[in-house]
Amino acid sequence: MAHVIEKLETTDLGSRQMLDAPHARLAYLRKHQPVSWAVAKGLLQGKGGYLLTRYDDVMLIHSDDRFSTDMLRNSPAGKFIWLVPPSLRMLAETMVFKDDPDHKRLRTLVHKAFTPKYVATLAPDITAIAERLADEVAARREVDLVHEYAVRVPLSVIATMLGVPDSERDRFHYLVEKLGDEQFKLHRGYPTARKLAKLFENLIEQRRRDPDDGLISQLIEANEDGDRLSHRELVSMVFLLLLAGHDTTANLIGSSVLALIQNPDQLALLREQPELLGGTGIEELLRFTSPVADGAARFVLEDLEIRGVPIPRGSQVIGSITSANFDEEVFDNPEQLDLTRKPNRHLAFAFGMHYCLGHQLARLEGRIALTTLLERFDHWELLAPRESLRYKPTASLRGLINLPIRMY
Structure with a gap:
């Protein structure tokens, strides 16, 4: 297959261009080479994998059981998982990296606690x-x-959900932000992950002794025909809720504020019709900002072909959610922010069995956080040139490192 790969263009998803301004490159790939080659440190192992940029193809890998997210079973690196410290190993054992029936079992149990009513x-x-x-x-x-x-809105919400005591809040916030900076540098991240795991274990044990109506107590009590989450699964699930719910929502809030400043007509519309944030408005901001840029890599379970490109069994494939959400074949004028866009079949929360479990919470947090800023501040002013703003150095998630702003 080497001769096929050599004919494909290669994109470094972790390059500064792809982090800060990916849309021109992704539009080119959608048109000229919808199946290409990509490298991405921390997201794709080894020499890289196939990159899909069209909406229908990204949908395919989220809905076809020929693609697996189970890297422990399908990745060569999975054989050496025992070398990874336990606290970090748990991050690879969450349901994000599970296929059915393991994924369905975990999702069913968690869904009994993480219900729309609870959110x-x-x-x-x-x-x-x-x-x-x-x-x-x-x-x-x-x-x-x-x-x-x-960052502080979702972090404080998660601390509240988990029942982190006031005396531990500052330490919890510090450790979470530190782990966010270290999550793709495993050896550096181990001490932080270990401290967080210990904090979570203490919270779980406390809730076993003294149940309340919080999320951890509900996760402990969740059962399906007598099946419950093990202690290790509980800790892994808390890790997942933390990492998946904190960074992505922070990305949504920060990137949405920037998008609205850059589109003053849409900001004015939102001031006139703030109720849009309860419907089409938040959906369009999710599409336009794509807080999850690429999601988890898939492993191909059998030889197949996409867009005429043969993809052998065992290959890694990644679908660009950012690209799918700007596909001209699906969205009219996708480069324009339109808070009244309807329909809006964006993939910000992925699709299929791995559809984001926390989508309702993310929408709620985004709506409230942005509505609060709209109600409190008439003037939003960016204090740095747009081209000077940088995005976090992670290929999987897309969010601003900082956003200097004046609000009054």
Whole structure:
């Protein structure tokens, strides 16, 4: 297959171009080479894998059982997982990296705790958190909105969901942000992950002794025909909820503020019709910002062909969600932010059995966080040239490193 790969263009998904301004390159690939080759440190192992950029093809790998997310079973690196420290190994054992029936079992159990009814009860807490942080923004006016608002809203919400005591909040926030910086540098991230795992184990043991109505207690009690999450699965699930729910929502909030500043007509429309954030508005911001850029790599379980390109069994394949959400064959004028866009079949939460379990919470947090800023501040002003802004150095997620802004 080497001669086939050599004919494919190669894209480094971790390059500064693809992190900061990927759309021109992705549009070129959609048109000229919808199946190409990609390298991405921390996302694709070894020499890389096949990159899919058209909407229908990205949908395919999320819905076809010839593609597996189970890297422990299908990746050569899976044979050496025992060398990875236990705290980090648990991150590879979450349901994100499981196929059915293991994935279905875990998702069924977690869904019994993480219900729409439970998520709805969080609205008052999210509102209080957003308003408190908005007070701090108002007091200073000039802030880095990423670190002082976008990151802190979901982080505070997760701390509340997990029942992290007030005395541990500062340490919890510090460890989570530190792990976020280290998650693709395994050896550096181990001590932080170990400390977080210990904190989670303590919270789980405390809830076993003294149950409450919080998420951990509900996860402990969740059962299906007598089946329950093991202690290790509980810790892994808390890790997953933390990492999947914290960074992505922060990305959505920060990138949405930037998108609205760059599209003043849409910001004005939102001020006139704030209720759009409860419907088409938040869906369009999810499409336009794509907080999850690429998602997890898939492993091909049998020889197949996509767009005339043969892909052998065992290959890694990745679908660009950012590209799919800008596919001209699916979205009219995809490069334009249109808060009234309908229909909007975006893939911001993926598709199929791996559809994001926390989609309702992400929508709720995004709506409340942005509505709070709209209600509190009439003026949003970017304090740095747009071209100077940088995105986080991770190929899987897409979010701003910082966003210097003046709000009053």
